[in-house]
Amino acid sequence: MDEPKIDLRGLTSADLIGFLGGLGKERFRSKQLMSWMYKKNVSDFEQMTDLSKDLRAQLEQRAYISQWQPEAEEVSSDGTRKYLFRLDDGATIETVLIPMESGRSTLCISSQVGCAMGCVFCVTGTFGLKRNLTTAEIVNQVCAVRQEHHISNIVVMGMGEPLQNLDNMVAALDIFYDAAGMDYSSRKITLSTCGLVPQMRELAQRVNVNLAVSLNASNDEVRSRLMPVNKRYPLSELIQACREFPLLGKRRITFEYILIQGVNDSIEDARRLVKLLHGVKAKVNLIPFNEHESSCYKCPDEQSINAFQSYLLQRNLVAIRRASKGQDISAACGQLKGKLERKNG
Ligand code: SF4
Known part of the structure; x- marks a missing residue:
């Protein structure tokens, strides 16, 4: 044969x-x-x-050489494009192209079909994990979109926990960095984790990449409620691993903090956050919660968001407010997939 x-x-x-x-x-x-x-x-x-x-x-x-075409594409009024790709086994994944200032754009790619981490604010978390993506499936998301659009930055923040798929993820990064091929600088690629501490250490030993940590809370009680992974790797262990993570030059670890009304958006939360990140080379991305029909969580009002951000800035913590892009096209991770799967029965 x-x-x-x-x-x-x-x-x-x-x-x-x-x-x-x-x-x-x-x-x-x-x-x-x-x-x-x-x-x-x-x-x-x-x-x-x-x-x-x-x-x-x-x-x-x-x-x-596999070559992908998206099965569906939605374009938001702000230019964000969301692609749905169907894999050989019938599963689907999402990839999102986010336009930035000065004509640059960032591609947000997925690393798994579904996700096992079960963060309560995340639509993907509700699907559970189906499987890891292969290296080719990770790379093909970039190749497919590059046929039509220039991609300046890549973020691994789509469906899945990339550090649960470490071998394929490291191989994909190797392909992205290869000078004979795509030739991305490691400055241009960011991998986001929910905080798998041993894998963060292994990642640091195997490959150079910007790290983002999905934090979303300033104490263990709230974080364990939002992110079950915190019961395995509580904040003290996570922040210690962040302190040890090797950072080239002036790089910092990005801490993503989804602001949810009445859950983690108080000035007391901001105060604890400043204390928690003291001495860590950190920047905080504040992301007002993107409300959707399958969640009862709400986005805080403008005043609370501004007060939270100001508190961090006044204490010299870099805090950038990230607009939720593509709000009219199911922007939070997993939403396009959810919508299409509901539509398809
Ligand atoms: S936020 Fe990320 S790690 Fe958490 S369930 Fe969603 S995809 Fe998984």
């Missing part, structure tokens, strides 16, 4: 070198392949004219 073809999209350059070595080919061919796949966006081996006819024929026989 023929061996199944291998998807080159999931291979790092070290993997590609190994694969090509198995075909008796030189290691520099991996650079040529990377360049065709990611710089020229070509997936048809026949078009790779600087590869020998013999190598192209071997590749045709042994490999393929």
Whole structure:
């Protein structure tokens, strides 16, 4: 029986070198392949004219390069684009392109189908975890959107907890950084975790990436209520791991703080937050809760949001208010998927 073809999209350059070595080919061919796949966006081996006819024929026989098209796309009035991709096993994931100032844009990608972490404010959390994405599935989200749009930054903040899928995530980062291919600087990529402490330490040893921590509370009682992961890795352990996380140059860890009315938005919360992050190279992203039909949580009023932010700023904690983009197109993570799944029965 023929061996199944291998998807080159999931291979790092070290993997590609190994694969090509198995075909008796030189290691520099991996650079040529990377360049065709990611710089020229070509997936048809026949078009790779600087590869020998013999190598192209071997590749045709042994490999393929997966190429995605979105199944659905919604565009918000503020320019945010939300894509839904259907995977080979029928599962779906979401990817969101967020326009920034000066023509740049950030792509928010998913790392798992669903999520096991069960954060109570998150729609994805309600689906449970179906499976990890493969390296190729992580990379293909970027490739598909890059066909139409320039992507300056990538954030791994979509569906799933990326550190629960560490091996595939590290391989995908390796592909994003490869100079012969997409050539992203590690400054341009941010990975967000809900706070899996051992995996944060492992990540720091394996790859260089900006870290964001989904914090959302200033004490264990509230955080455990919002994020069950806090029962396993309480704030003291999480913040200690943040202090130890290696940061290049002037980089800081981003702490995401979703402001929820009456839950974590008081000045007392702000005071505890300042104390908690004392001495950590931190910046805080304040995100007013994006209300949706499947949650009873509410967004605080403007006055409370401003007061919270001012309290942090006055104590020299960098605190940036993030607008919830794409509010008219199901912006919170998992909402487009939820909507389509409800529609499809
Ligand atoms: S917020 Fe992130 S970690 Fe928490 S349930 Fe949602 S996708 Fe998972």
